[in-house]
Amino acid sequence: MNYPPLPEHQIVTDDHKAAFFTRRLLMSLILLLSGVILLAMLLLVGIAWRQNEDAVQQQRFLLSNIWKDKRQSILTDIRDYAFWSEAWNHLHLQVDTVWAFDQQNFGPGLFQEYHYEGIFVVDGQGRTRYSVINGKLDTLPLESWLGIHAAPLIRKARSLAAAEGATTQNVIIGTTPALVAAAAITPGKVPGTGTLPGPPSVMVFVSRFTPEKLKQLGNAVGVKNVRVPTTTQDAFVAPFMVEEVAEDAPIIIRWDPRQPGRNLLICLLPALFFAAFVLGLIARRVINHAMSSAVLADRRFAQLKHSERELAASEARFRDVAETASDWIWETNPQGVITYLSRRFTSVTGFEISRMLGRSVDDILLHETEAVSLWIFQQRADGQRRQLRCYSYSAQNEKRICSLVANPVLLKGQIAGYRGTVSDITQEVEAEARLHYLSQHDTLTGLPNRVYMLEFLRGKLHAQPTAERPLVLISLDLDRFKPVNDAFGYAAGDSVLVEASHRLRGALNAGDLVSRTGGDEFMLLVCDLTNEEEIDHCCVRLQSELCRPFYIGQQELFIGVSMGIALAPVDAMQADELLRLADIALYKSKREGRNCWTWYRPDMAEQLIHRRELERNLRMAIVNDELKLYYQPRYCLQKSRMEGAEALIRWAHPPTGLIMPDSFIPLAEETGLIIDVSNWVLLRACTDALAWPNMMYVSVNISPVEFRSGNLAKRVADALHKSGLAPSRLELEITENITLENPQNALTMMQALKKLGVRLTVDDFGAGYASLNYLKTFPFDGMKMDRSYLHDFPQSRQAVSIVEGIIALGKAFSLTVTAEGIETQAQWEELKAISCQEGQGYYLGRPMPLESFLPLLNTPLLLESHHVEH
The missing domain is CATH 3.30.450.20 (PAS domain)
Incomplete structure (x- = not known):
């Protein structure tokens, strides 16, 4: 924009006045800016010092806490050992x-x-x-x-x-x-x-x-070089922590503190000095420019008029925004009477604006405990944004949750009214409530989850239950639930869980709690049971409900239930401890055959400790090579010649002595150690068999647990590769029940083993649920007749007929039949007479260590006398 030139005398006068006032103003600004920079530096130093102090306090707090944790840990450990029979x-x-x-x-x-x-x-x-x-x-x-x-x-x-x-x-x-x-x-x-x-x-x-343990203690919480000071000066130079010791000198602990403030100073102080230098250059340039521009000050009037027009346009824009915003805007006079409402008010509430103007804000907005107007009158113009959650009713009488923001309007220092906004947060509040519900409930069954159950249990424990009216906690687990998922899919399993939850809730009273803690596990909190008879009756009711058939389509399913019971205050008064004791009792129920309930007894915890100790010793036994293999010969009965031997594991426990497999194999199967044990047996048996004659084989028992693991074929292949044994010289003994849970998977696994070239034998045939189709479907090479069939053999004619039938069945399927449990010469002679191919038993040879077994390899079987010695 071009301005008309001013008269020369006016220019000189205005130049002088403008320069004078501009110089004073700029000098004031320079002093103010210098003060601000200096203050910023001082604040920066203060912040850095404070950060260092906070870091030291935090590290001191962490060290103090972990020291207290160590004290609590050693206290817990010594209680566990000292209060032990x-x-x-x-x-x-x-x-x-x-x-x-x-x-x-x-x-x-x-x-x-x-x-x-x-x-x-x-x-x-x-x-x-x-x-x-x-x-x-x-x-x-x-x-x-x-x-x-x-x-x-x-x-x-x-x-x-x-x-x-x-x-x-x-x-x-x-x-x-x-x-x-x-x-x-x-x-x-x-x-x-x-x-x-x-x-x-x-x-x-x-x-x-020790110094090493102190450093490890510090490293656990991120504190470096934790140590005991070696000199007096080091002991009292910050930072340090003092742990008081009764009747002794205090324990002083030192460490190398983090110094975040030092890094802050290194980063920001040079930047501040550089900024001050740059600002100085800018100020000099601004002064020169301002002095030359001061003569144009009186020409800014036109720009002021332009600014006024812009302000008017800005107000118009504000109106447009206010009318189209999602929140509605309101204004009141000092008495809380509404003077303005934005158009959005009608869209949200359904009320006409004209009907609400002149009415109190309390006619629109409500609060549970106080009048909304009183809260508005308490607001001050301090720049802080305060919110009040209140509610209103729409024209359709729907309750809406609102968030109110209010600020006073000041005119010459006096309150001229109030203005603010109202946001409809109904959906957000409902979403929060839904999230809170989901955080405490199981999404599948709608039952409370473990978090809710613990809070509920703690509340019940605060009421101080008594031995006459105890609080009964039942840990419940569904039996035979996994086969439902495997056979019918997870959707069927989910429907069973939902139905089970309905039955459990129906079997208890309104004040009792049923929660699902995970999988097929439930936790029940039952009140108002006064004696053991009532509790047993409750368990009978629960058992009856869950033992009724479940239906998946037209399929009828039966599951059972195992329960563990713990009482407060008889067993414990802490929620977590009560849960642990109930779980221990549940574990006992599952071990004793399932579909029953067990009351917690103090000796159960000791048994669990003993079991964990046995598990720990078994892990060490695998590492320390305490496992041993014994070999029991298997003979060709027609040729009286040793064909192979069965590898039987023993545990040479240093303090206890020789432990038989039935004492630790079930534990290995439950804990997953069976895979490590089996790998050791496979490799050792294959390695030992290399020293035997080439026509002899070694037989290894396979656990149902490892058979279901999915990598059995690879593990067998690894053992054969490492040992160098020919696959045809390895026989795997498999119980017939392995194929019942998932026949297709069992068939796939056996086919993979057969591809390796190993032999497969049915172990303990006739003791389970095998059928003719079983022998026809699965690729077995032989079968071992269960020893129970030789109990009355050959004295009983019926026993002889059964044994002859089993031998004939094996031959019909081209299987090598092995008779287990031969203990007398009469049994041996009769089995030879009815053409049984192989035999095994104490009469032919007991299990023996390798050093005793090797001399028998080249010795013929001599059984003319009434007994045999090995």
Whole structure:
């Protein structure tokens, strides 16, 4: 835009005035900018210092928490061992080092797994009767580690014996900090244990925090170089943490702190200095430009008029936005009377704007506890955005949830009214409620899930149930549910679960809770049962409901139910503990044959601990080569010649001795260790058989669990490849029940094994549910007749007929028939007479280690006498 030239005298005057005021203004701005930059630097330094302090506080907090966790952990561990009847018998009544150390009930395992360097048992006279130092049996007394603190610790532990309590404290052993826990040994809840005169023995655990353990402790929470200071100066230079120790010097822990503030200063201070320099250059340029532009100040009036027009256009745009926004806008006078509503109000509520103008805001917006107008009057113009959740009713009388925002309108410092917006958040609130419901309920059955059940259980426990009116927790698991999924698909399984949930809810009262905790597992919380008879009656009702047939289309299905019962307060008063005890009882029910219920007993937990210990020892046995193979010969009865041998596993457990397979194979199958055990058996059997004559084979039993794993053929191929044994010399014995769960998968697996060239034999034929179709469908090479058929053979004519029929059946299918359990010469002679091909039993040879078996390979079978010795 071109402006007309001003008179020369006016230009000079205006130049002088404009330059004067511009210079003062710019100098003020420069001083203000300099102050802002200086303040920013000071704030930056303050923020950096604060970040460093916060980092140190956080690390101190983390170290303190993990130290407390360690104290709680050692306290829990010593309770588990001290309040144990076996510890009372073997460490208090007598010190049995074989039980404690050799059998690893109270020995090196505490050092290897829990890292307790010192384990002590102090008798009633204060003598250290048992010591394990760094996992090794020792005679070191407790006082050599704790000094004068040993006696007070022992006294305090004994004072807590009546309440089965334990104590723990920090100590310094030499220069190394340590945690010490002590508890009096009690017989627990097992009655009938012996006693000794005098105070009880005390069990002591010591965990020393060496430099390496301190660093590992810090690394676990992201703190570097945690250590004990080696000098006085290092001890009192921040940061450090002090753990107070009763009657001793405090434990001081140092670490290398993170310094996020230092990095902030390194990054931002140079940038601020550079910005100050750049701003200085800009300010100089601005001053020069402003001085030359000051003469144009009076020509800005036209631009002001233009700005006013722009402002008017902006107000028009605001009106347009207000009328088309999703929220509706309102204004009131100071008394809360509505003076303006945007058009969106009609679209949302259905009311005409003209009907609402002049009415109170409380006629439109409602709140549960206070008038909306009172909340609006409390708002202040402090720049903070406050929201109130309220509700309104539409013209169709539908309740709508609203979010209200209000701000006062100031005119010359006085409130001239209020304005704000209202958002309809009904759908968002309903979505939140739905999400909250889904977070606490099972989506399939609609039952409460584990989260809801735990909250409900804790609430019931707060009501303090009594032994006369206990709180009954039932852990419930459906039997034979997995075959439903396998045979009919997951949709059928889901329908069974939904129907089961309906039956469970129908079998209980309104105040009881049924929750689905996962899979086919349910948890039931039952109230108002006063005695064991009523609880048993409830379990009978539940069992009856779930044992009724389920229908998938026209198919009728039957499942069972196993239940475990725990009571509060009899068994526990903590929700998590009560759940654990109920699960232990459920596990017992499933092991005892399913479709029953079991009450929790304290000895179940001990049995579970024993089982876990056996599992741990079995894992170690695989690593430590404690498993052994015994071989039982199999003879060709017509030629009296050894054809092969069956490999039978034994566990040479160092403390116990030789353990038979029926004591640990079921555990291996349940825990998945059977795969590792089977791999070892396959490789060892194939390797041992390499030293036998080429025509002899080795037979290995295959567990149903590993047969279903899907990779059996690959594992067998690996064993043959590693050992170098010809596939035709390996026979796999498979029980007939393997094929019943999934016949097609079983057939596929057997065909893969046959491609390798190995022999397949039916083990214990006749003891299960095999049929003629079974022998026809599956590619077996032989069958072993179950030993039960030889019990009355050959004295019973019926037994002879049955054995002859089984042999004839095997020959009809071109299978080699092996008779198991030959124990007498009469049985051997009769089996030869009826043309049984192979035989195995104690009369022909007992299972024996490899060194005893090898001399028999080239020795003919001599059975003319009434017995045979090997």
